[in-house]
Amino acid sequence: MKAIVQTEEKVTASLQLQEVPTPTLKPGEVLVQVKAAGINRADLLQTQGNYPVPAGASEILGLECAGVIVEAGDTENEVGQEVACLLTGGGYAEYVAVPQGQLMPIPQGYSFVEAASIVEVACTVWSNIGMLAGLREGQTFLIHGGAGGIGTFAIQMGKALGATVAVTAGSAEKLATCKELGADILINYKEEDFADVLKNKADVILDIIGAKYLTQNVKAMAKDGHMVTIGMQGGVKGELNLGHLLAKRGTISATALRGRDNADKARIVRSTIENMWPLLDSKKISHHIDHTLPLAKAADALQKIQDGTITGKLVLEI
Amino acid sequence: MKAIVQTEEKVTASLQLQEVPTPTLKPGEVLVQVKAAGINRADLLQTQGNYPVPAGASEILGLECAGVIVEAGDTENEVGQEVACLLTGGGYAEYVAVPQGQLMPIPQGYSFVEAASIVEVACTVWSNIGMLAGLREGQTFLIHGGAGGIGTFAIQMGKALGATVAVTAGSAEKLATCKELGADILINYKEEDFADVLKNKADVILDIIGAKYLTQNVKAMAKDGHMVTIGMQGGVKGELNLGHLLAKRGTISATALRGRDNADKARIVRSTIENMWPLLDSKKISHHIDHTLPLAKAADALQKIQDGTITGKLVLEI
Ligand SMILES: NC(=O)c1ccc[n+]([C@@H]2O[C@H](COP(=O)([O-])OP(=O)(O)OC[C@H]3O[C@@H](n4cnc5c(N)ncnc54)[C@H](OP(=O)(O)O)[C@@H]3O)[C@@H](O)[C@H]2O)c1
Numbered sequence A, B: 001m002k003a004i005v006q007t008e009e010k011v012t013a014s015l016q017l018q019e020v021p022t023p024t025l026k027p028g029e030v031l032v033q034v035k036a037a038g039i040n041r042a043d044l045l046q047t048q049g050n051y052p053v054p055a056g057a058s059e060i061l062g063l064e065c066a067g068v069i070v071e072a073g074d075t076e077n078e079v080g081q082e083v084a085c086l087l088t089g090g091g092y093a094e095y096v097a098v099p100q101g102q103l104m105p106i107p108q109g110y111s112f113v114e115a116a117s118i119v120e121v122a123c124t125v126w127s128n129i130g131m132l133a134g135l136r137e138g139q140t141f142l143i144h145g146g147a148g149g150i151g152t153f154a155i156q157m158g159k160a161l162g163a164t165v166a167v168t169a170g171s172a173e174k175l176a177t178c179k180e181l182g183a184d185i186l187i188n189y190k191e192e193d194f195a196d197v198l199k200n201k202a203d204v205i206l207d208i209i210g211a212k213y214l215t216q217n218v219k220a221m222a223k224d225g226h227m228v229t230i231g232m233q234g235g236v237k238g239e240l241n242l243g244h245l246l247a248k249r250g251t252i253s254a255t256a257l258r259g260r261d262n263a264d265k266a267r268i269v270r271s272t273i274e275n276m277w278p279l280l281d282s283k284k285i286s287h288h289i290d291h292t293l294p295l296a297k298a299a300d301a302l303q304k305i306q307d308g309t310i311t312g313k314l315v316l317e318i
């Protein structure tokens, strides 16, 4: 089969379409012919040598895709079934082996391109905010980077669950996007300190900044608040005042999806289908694709992520 | 009624037995004639001005007691019922008003003295380790200060739940006590670094040290680990490496029991009765009283806590 191969270590531009062996199936896996593969910032980090591939995973890039089952292996799935897939790697290719627990239906009315690019963000946001932090109706939900890929999904999910949604972003334009998606409290982090605006009010915080916001996030936290860090765009080492955290009975988690084992991923995929797919099927959560490129243009696609010129998702079509 | 009153701010020795008004009942409360009142380190901190009394709580010391209901108020309890009580204050007295959700049965075969001094530790350890961190069979449970009041209960609970229990303590003698109670891994923190011994192994950590152990606790944490800080004997401000926490998908909570509202306390009390009382009734968890003193000797009792010469619990008899 054809797949994207990195020919020079740490050089994103060295990605090339090459002939490689088609994956063979392990027990419990199906072979999917990839029609579209979603692009994530983590892919860029991986090409730069900053995101180690988990043991046993494909060396090929790509954390999500959509396509058609062409071999069902020892599973009860059917050849010809159209699926969206959460991957541990391998999406930038014509074929990928997928553990059956990571198969998802295509949301109603979704194209392969749309389906391929909603999986990672839906599983990430739901597993952290729904399953781990347990966001409930009436709570206040603070989202950092509200206009980003994670943020735009999180805003809509928060509103669907009945939360008051607060967001941070770096421009009036981005905050307008957040407002359109339903955000209630808009904070331009270049002009205001979000911790002053939300002091003791945020029941759940979705953080992508890390160290730089740690003290402020604890300040913004409400009693019994829960902050989940999934990105560290503002560094890893911060000062934590455990006394302040204790005064709020607060909780801080930091998680990632990719390194989880198959059973854990299957648990998350099941819960995401159950809780998020109805919101996609009924268009309560909308999904924005910036544009698509052919598989061979993977290097160009990651360059655009690097440049930061994209709003919404980039997708490779195969 | 007679109760212990502090006559000089921040002076523990100024505690005196005085005549004060008997409490009047709010809706949902009963009046308990106190037979025994447990003593906690927090009481000492309160006399020193380092533990603010939550709004609306009694100014009188005492977070736990046992006794007999003498007025049932508007509740369905009965006069004459013998009860153990989780208090927000007021235990160092002849009578105390108790919200009905904070009443517990006297464990089988327990005296008032024994019952009065097991409530706070049982509710604290179970709410944090059972309810919040969800300790399960087969997991590794690290307890700091294994020979302390919290630690001795936590060891036995951990073993009853089927966990492997690791403890830290400052002497061979204290570690021997921990071993007798069932601890599997004994670490003298003056001689060894617990984070080296337990690197990546601790699924649940009960921490009473705070800042000083923060980095080491994250190092000791296993994948999906959960640390709960309930004391800060080693300071409040520590450095947190969120990257290390994320690599483990780790969670850090810091909590306290006293500031919770009545509904939250009732939830904890219910779950503690359901899950811990059978272990007390069947003597799977044993409970050690150092000695008892009359109510009038409260100042002496707190002085002994200060001196650190007590192993097990001190109790006031009324
Ligand atoms: N752990 C996981 O499992 C997992 C999974 C998926 C994604 N992630 C991580 O989550 C993060 C977001 O992913 P994404 O796909 O949404 O990326 P994205 O689309 O590039 O969005 C990032 C957003 O961060 C905002 N931002 C930058 N600095 C900020 C600051 N100081 N305060 C508030 N917002 C700020 C940017 O908005 P402005 O231009 O307005 O600043 C941008 O909208 C990334 O770090 C990614 O690696 C983690």
Ligand SMILES: NC(=O)c1ccc[n+]([C@@H]2O[C@H](COP(=O)([O-])OP(=O)(O)OC[C@H]3O[C@@H](n4cnc5c(N)ncnc54)[C@H](OP(=O)(O)O)[C@@H]3O)[C@@H](O)[C@H]2O)c1
Pocket: B041, B042, B120, B124, B144, B145, B146, B147, B148, B149, B150, B151, B168, B169, B170, B171, B174, B189, B208, B209, B229, B230, B231, B232, B233, B234, B255, B256, B257, B258
């Ligand atoms: N948040 C809450 O709701 C709540 C409720 C109850 C208690 N607490 C807190 O929990 C803590 C323990 O309470 P307790 O009643 O068990 O007190 P305790 O009986 O005095 O026990 C404290 C223990 O800490 C140990 N210790 C001191 N320094 C240590 C170190 N560097 N490493 C490991 N162990 C160390 C001591 O043992 P060595 O002599 O061997 O050092 C001692 O056994 C206190 O800080 C208390 O305020 C909090």
